[in-house]
Amino acid sequence: MMAGTLLWMTGLSAGSAFAGRCASERLLRALSAVSAVAIAGFGAWLLAGGIGALT
Amino acid sequence: MTALATGFGLGFGIAAGFGPINAFCLALGLRHGFPPAWGVGVGAALVDGFCALLAGLGVAAALHGAAKGWFQVAGGLALFVVAARMARSRGGEARAGSRFSRTLALSLAATLANPITILSGARPSRASSRASGSLASRHSRSSRSE
Numbered sequence: 703m704m705a706g707t708l709l710w711m712t713g714l715s716a717g718s719a720f721a722g723r724c725a726s727e728r729l730l731r732a733l734s735a736v737s738a739v740a741i742a743g744f745g746a747w748l749l750a751g752g753i754g755a756l757t
Numbered sequence: 758m759t760a761l762a763t764g765f766g767l768g769f770g771i772a773a774g775f776g777p778i779n780a781f782c783l784a785l786g787l788r789h790g791f792p793p794a795w796g797v798g799v800g801a802a803l804v805d806g807f808c809a810l811l812a813g814l815g816v817a818a819a820l821h822g823a824a825k826g827w828f829q830v831a832g833g834l835a836l837f838v839v840a841a842r843m844a845r846s847r848g849g850e851a852r853a854g855s856r857f858s859r860t861l862a863l864s865l866a867a868t869l870a871n872p873i874t875i876l877s878g879a880r881p882s883r884a885s886s887r888a889s890g891s892l893a894s895r896h897s898r899s900s901r902s903e
Binding site for chain 2: 711712715716735
């Protein structure tokens with residue numbers, strides 16, 4: 703299971719690192735912002751689920 | 758061999774689903790290159806293995822009600838920390854030194870606090886035990902027929 707996860711993550715890391723060389727600074731900032739918002743959204747979803755389960 | 762292949766396929770399939778760790782890895786790779794992004798990947802793989810072990814030991818069955826709720830709250834807060842760090846480091850350029858270890862630690866904490874990882878680990882352990890069970894029964898059938 704670990705090997706499968708590691709293979710996917712290695713491919714994702716290598717692909718994004720390669721794409722990062724080609725993308726412009728402005729696009730990278732926008733993508734970082736979108737990722738941060740997506741991660742915060744997942745966090746809010748988990749938090750809401752956890753609070754719902756506790757109350 | 759079948760159990761190994763099942764575990765590999767399930768690990769790959771679970772990791773390929775879009776989630777916060779994938780988004781974090783993607784953003785780090787785009788902005789700072791391969792090493793810090795791979796740190797996130799290594800952290801996620803280590804926690805996946807650990808959670809599969811816990812699930813195999815039956816810990817996933819204990820994750821119900823309040824325990825699951827507390828795990829979800831901790832996971833949500835950990836993801837907020839990750840998002841805040843990403844937003845803060847948006848402007849500054851990478852300090853190359855300890856990036857791999859820092860993202861590895863952050864990934865370990867964020868993935869460990871995520872109850873979905875443990876619950877999804879329960880499926881592979883059940884599937885692989887089923888696969889090894891069918892292998893064992895096939896083996897006993899063939900040894901009986903020999």
